[in-house]
Structure formats: C-alpha cells, structure tokens
Amino acid sequence: MSAVSDAGTPPVLEVHDLNLWYGDFHALKQIHMVIQACQVTALIGPSGCGKSTLLRCFNRMNDLIESARVSGRILLDGRDIRDPLVPLVTLRKRVGMVFQRPNPFPLSVFENVAFGARVHALAARTGMAEIVERSLHAVGLWDTLKDRLRHSALGLSLEQQQRLCIARLVAVQPDVLLMDEPCSALDPIATGKVEELIRALKARYTIVVVTHNMQQAARISDYTGFLFLGEMVEFGPTGALFTNPRDPRTEAYITGRFG
Amino acid sequence: MERHFDAELTQLRERLLAMGGMAEQAVGKAVKALVDRHAALAQAVIEEDAAINRLEVDIEDACLGLMARYQPEARDLRTIAMSFKIVNDLERVGDQGVNIAERTLDLLNEPLLKPLIDIPTMAVLAQQMLKDALDGFVRQDAELARAVCRRDDDVDRLNDQVYQELLGYMTRDPHTIARAIDLILIGRHLERVADHATNIAEDVYYLVKGATIKHRLTGV
Numbered sequence: 007m008s009a010v011s012d013a014g015t016p017p018v019l020e021v022h023d024l025n026l027w028y029g030d031f032h033a034l035k036q037i038h039m040v041i042q043a044c045q046v047t048a049l050i051g052p053s054g055c056g057k058s059t060l061l062r063c064f065n066r067m068n069d070l071i072e073s074a075r076v077s078g079r080i081l082l083d084g085r086d087i088r089d090p091l092v093p094l095v096t097l098r099k100r101v102g103m104v105f106q107r108p109n110p111f112p113l114s115v116f117e118n119v120a121f122g123a124r125v126h127a128l129a130a131r132t133g134m135a136e137i138v139e140r141s142l143h144a145v146g147l148w149d150t151l152k153d154r155l156r157h158s159a160l161g162l163s164l165e166q167q168q169r170l171c172i173a174r175l176v177a178v179q180p181d182v183l184l185m186d187e188p189c190s191a192l193d194p195i196a197t198g199k200v201e202e203l204i205r206a207l208k209a210r211y212t213i214v215v216v217t218h219n220m221q222q223a224a225r226i227s228d229y230t231g232f233l234f235l236g237e238m239v240e241f242g243p244t245g246a247l248f249t250n251p252r253d254p255r256t257e258a259y260i261t262g263r264f265g
Numbered sequence: 266m267e268r269h270f271d272a273e274l275t276q277l278r279e280r281l282l283a284m285g286g287m288a289e290q291a292v293g294k295a296v297k298a299l300v301d302r303h304a305a306l307a308q309a310v311i312e313e314d315a316a317i318n319r320l321e322v323d324i325e326d327a328c329l330g331l332m333a334r335y336q337p338e339a340r341d342l343r344t345i346a347m348s349f350k351i352v353n354d355l356e357r358v359g360d361q362g363v364n365i366a367e368r369t370l371d372l373l374n375e376p377l378l379k380p381l382i383d384i385p386t387m388a389v390l391a392q393q394m395l396k397d398a399l400d401g402f403v404r405q406d407a408e409l410a411r412a413v414c415r416r417d418d419d420v421d422r423l424n425d426q427v428y429q430e431l432l433g434y435m436t437r438d439p440h441t442i443a444r445a446i447d448l449i450l451i452g453r454h455l456e457r458v459a460d461h462a463t464n465i466a467e468d469v470y471y472l473v474k475g476a477t478i479k480h481r482l483t484g485v
Contacts, residue, residue, distance in 0.1 A: 198268070201269075202267075205269040221336055224334040224335070224336075225269075225270070225335055226269075244334065245326075245330035245333070245334060248330075248333040248334055249329050249330055249333045
C-alpha cells in the first residue's frame with residue numbers, strides 16, 4: 007500500500023541471532039531484523055517485552071549494565087557494532103538516543119545544541135553558530151528560539167525541550183536516531199507535533215522508535231516489530247501489520263485483547 | 266498544523282479521481298465506438314478495464330491502511346469510508362463501459378438499425394453526472410452533489426424512450442430483434458452509469474454534510 011515504502015532503501019542496521027540475558031533472565035531471544043535507511047521503524051509490545059532493551063542494543067547502552075550478556079551480531083552499515091576498531095564514542099555519534107523524559111543540560115539553548123558538536127570537534131570547518139541554526143531548523147525550533155539562544159533550556163516547554171534534545175543529536179550528524187518513548191511525557195497536542203517531526207526527520211535519518219502506544223506506531227512508522235516475552239513475534243510493513251497481522255498474538259495485542 | 270496524514274489523504278483523493286477519470290472515459294469511448302462503428306476502440310475499452318479493477322483493489326487497501334493506522338475522526342473518517350464506497354461504484358461504471366463495448370462489437374456485424382440520437386444523449390448526461398459527482402468530491406460541494414441526484418430522472422426518461430422506440434421496431438419487424446435488444450441493453454447500461462453517479466453523489470453529500478440523502482430519508 008502507498009503508505010509503506012517498499013524496501014528499496016539499503017539496510018542500515020541488521021540484527022542476527024541476537025540474544026540478551028540480564029543474569030539468568032533471557033530478555034531477548036533470537037532476534038532477526040533489518041532496519042532500512044530513512045524509514046521509521048517502531049517497536050511495540052507490552053511492558054517488559056524487551057523493546058527498550060533491543061533499542062539500547064543499537065548503541066550499546068546495555069554495556070553499562072553489569073549483568074547484561076549479549077550474543078549474536080548487530081551490523082551498522084555492514085560492520086559489527088562491537089568491532090574493537092570502532093570506538094564506542096564513534097558508534098554513539100552515528101547512533102544517537104532520545105529518551106522518554108526530555109533531558110536538556112542546565113545550559114543555554116545554544117550550548118545544549120553545541121554540546122555534542124563540541125565533544126566531537128565538529129565545528130572546525132563550519133562555524134558552531136551555523137551548526138546550531140541548522141539543527142534548530144531541523145526540529146522546527148529556530149524561528150521560536152532564535153532570539154532566545156542564550157536563555158536557559160530548562161525554561162522551555164516539555165515539547166520544546168524534547169525537540170531541543172533531538173536538535174542536540176542532529177547537530178553531530180548521526181545516521182540513526184533511537185527514540186525511547188519520545189512522547190510519553192507530552193500532552194496529546196505536543197505528541198502530535200513531535201510525531202510530525204519524526205515523519206519529517208526520516209527524510210534524512212533512520213529512526214527506530216519504541217512506543218507503548220501502538221496507535222502512535224501505526225501513525226508514524228513504516229515498519230513495525232511486535233515483541234512479546236523477548237521474542238520478535240512479527241516484523242513487517244506497518245500497514246500490513248495493522249490490517250492483516252500474520253501471528254495470532256500480534257492480532258490479540260493490537261486489537262487490545264491482552265497487554 | 267499540516268499533518269503527514271493530510272498528505273496521505275490527498276494522495277487517496279488523487280488516486281480516486283484518476284480512477285474516476287478512467288471509468289468516465291471507458292463509457293465515453295464505448296459509446297464513441299458505437300456511434301463511429303469503431304471495433305478497435307471498443308476492444309480497447311474491454312482491455313483497459315483491468316487497470317480500473319486494479320485501482321479499485323489498491324484504493325480499498327489504502328483506505329483500510331489509513332483507517333488502521335490513523336484512527337481518523339469526523340470528516341477524515343467520512344472521507345475514507347466514502348472513498349471505500351465510491352471506488353466500488355467507479356469499478357461498476359468501468360464494467361458498464363465494457364458491457365457497452367461488447368454490445369457494440371456485436372452490433373458491428375450488422376448494418377445500423379437506426380440513427381443514434383437518444384443513446385449518445387444519455388451517454389453525455391450520465392458522464393456529466395459522474396463528472397459533477399467527482400467535482401463535488403474534490404470541491405466538497407454538497408449542493409453540486411445534490412443536484413446530480415436530481416438529474417437521474419432525465420436519464421431514466423430517455424432510457425424509457427429508447428426502450429419504447431426499439432420495442433416498436435421489434436414489433437413491426439422481427440429481423441430487428443437482435444440489434445434492438447443490443448441497443449436496449451446499451452440504454453440500460455447507460456442508465457446504470459447514471460445510477461452509480463447518483464450513488465457517488467449521495468456519498469459525497471454525506472461526506473460533506475454528515476447527513477444522508479439516500480432512499481429519500483430526507484428530502485432531496
């Protein structure tokens with residue numbers, strides 16, 4: 007159907023035989039999936055199904071959890087993300103994360119956006135002001151905030167803070183944006199606006215979004231994966247998954263019969 | 266705020282209009298083939314119907330996908346639900362074009378029974394009704410749609426006239442029966458096109474106003 011692009015874009019992330027344990031708890035079981043460039047991929051499923059854990063695998067945030075043990079492979083543009091030749095900081099520059107609760111630094115709007123770019127010393131060729139302007143434009147904040155760049159980011163509305171956090175990522179020119187429940191702290195109007203932003207950002211970025219709101223997944227994504235008890239029950243084009251799911255567990259979940 | 270959903274709705278409307286244009290053309294070309302005694306044109310109408318059928322299925326899919334993905338409300342919901350119905354009528358209009366083309370191919374084996382006057386007039390009226398119903402859809406014009414419904418009677422009257430006249434031919438000369446029946450059927454197919462245009466106009470009225478004018482449930 008028209009709403010779903012065919013898999014005409016190259017894969018950016020490939021997941022092969024991924025398993026993850028927290029101690030004895032088998033949190034992700036034999037996950038296989040391919041994430042296409044410049045598409046929005048949503049991960050849905052009931053609480054505790056492993057969707058956030060899977061998302062955190064993509065930029066190795068589970069490395070921070072001592073009990074976590076991973077097997078299998080995740081390839082970013084064909085290269086294993088655990089390749090010792092690829093520094094973790096490089097991976098996280100290419101694959102950035104937006105969290106549930108907006109987490110701006112207690113700095114000015116300008117410094118928030120410039121932060122990552124400074125860390126990665128990106129301002130050498132283009133001026134920092136230009137990077138900040140371009141990034142704020144990308145998230146639709148430039149016109150609102152261009153005269154308030156020196157104001158504290160903590161004075162912004164929650165929606166603006168979330169956009170700012172996305173601008174902070176965009177400033178370091180990533181390829182993949184990971185979003186973990188990016189709208190769950192927002193009211194419905196702000197949610198609608200951030201959803202539109204996600205649709206707009208996919209022109210340049212590959213986006214993987216975890217959401218407990220399956221209607222949101224239906225609205226904003228091109229591909230959807232349904233996780234249940236650590237298993238990828240079904241993964242496919244969003245239109246197909248929501249009109250004609252193949253697995254009875256998917257059907258039961260999306261029609262509200264459990265979860 | 267311009268929603269991504271709006272872009273998808275626009276795409277749905279454009280596809281539906283494209284299909285409407287094709288269905289209208291099928292009828293126009295079939296009647297032109299009859300009047301000009303042009304077998305190849307009639308054959309083309311029959312062959313081109315597959316594309317209309319394909320669009321029906323694609324648009325139905327798109328409607329279901331939009332409903333599942335966006336949980337539309339109010340006019341958005343009515344737009345999608347009515348589009349789902351309208352493509353059905355458009356597909357049937359395409360079929361009427363094929364029926365007329367088939368009768369035409371039959372008729373071309375024999376000399377012309379009589380000069381064609383009422384049938385081409387019916388075709389023009391029915392096509393114009395269809396066009397106006399779709400214009401009403403594009404411009405969200407309930408009054409235009411309502412006016413289309415009123416014009417259905419004109420086509421019905423012409424159809425009766427065609428029938429009576431051809432009945433006369435058959436009564437007087439049994440050799441005319443085969444050709445007269447083909448022409449009666451063509452009249453009937455055109456009358457059906459006008460009925461489908463009326464259905465579409467009723468759906469457009471409902472889409473715009475949220476109220477039905479079908480089955481004389483409210484005064485037309």
